[in-house]
Amino acid sequence: MKLNEIADKAGATHSRKRLGRGIGSGSGKTGGRGVKGQKARSGVAINGFEGGQMPLYRRLPKRGFVNTFAKDYNIVSLARIEEAVAAGKLDANATIDGAALKAAGIIRRARDGVRVLSDGDVSRKLTISVEGASRAAIEKVEKAGGTLTVPATTSADEA
Known part of the structure; x- marks a missing residue:
């Protein structure tokens, strides 16, 4: 056996989905990202972001007490x-x-x-x-x- 003869078993690897290669490919134009906008771009992280408005989780008061020393039986x-x-x-x-x-x-x-x-x-x-x-x-x-x-x-x- 030589190094150049080693190969994966049949079906072990999948060819990657080639996005944006024409409308006939089924994943062209928007490339599976829907329509235009912030979420169509790369590098989007908007969990809890409300467009600059103070987010809900920061507007609501914090109540109660969580005992970090509580035993978990x-x-x-x-x-x-x-x-x-x-x-x-x-x-x-x-x-x-x-x-x-x-x-x-x-x-x-x-x-x-x-x-x-x-x-x-x-x-x-x-x-x-x-x-x-x-x-x-x-x-x-x-x-x-x-x-x-x-x-x-x-x-x-x-x-």
């Missing part, structure tokens, strides 16, 4: 955990934590931690260790004979 229901244990994706005897939930495909990526909510019921003894849980979820897991451990926090809803 993965929300997992007890029903989803129970379903994964029944399907054999999670081991009921092992500790269920963020890594185990990710390996089982219940959460896609670990964010700031996992928060368990009480949707559904637990029928078996589970050991769950997560960053947050609702009181009802903790009660349901303990009622089934398991444990749901959460690090100590100051929040009223987490325990």
Whole structure:
């Protein structure tokens, strides 16, 4: 094999669309850009521009507060955990934590931690260790004979 014999597979490359080559080509005259004006020219960036008038996003008052330090938890229901244990994706005897939930495909990526909510019921003894849980979820897991451990926090809803 020589360098000059190397070629792409058939259909791997497309010939580029030649614009502005006469009206018979199907993409002549305006070259697929519609009619004349600013948007027909090159180098147009007019998002939010209102012709020199103060743009709407600058005229409206800014309200509220965005907490940049807020935790972004993965929300997992007890029903989803129970379903994964029944399907054999999670081991009921092992500790269920963020890594185990990710390996089982219940959460896609670990964010700031996992928060368990009480949707559904637990029928078996589970050991769950997560960053947050609702009181009802903790009660349901303990009622089934398991444990749901959460690090100590100051929040009223987490325990």
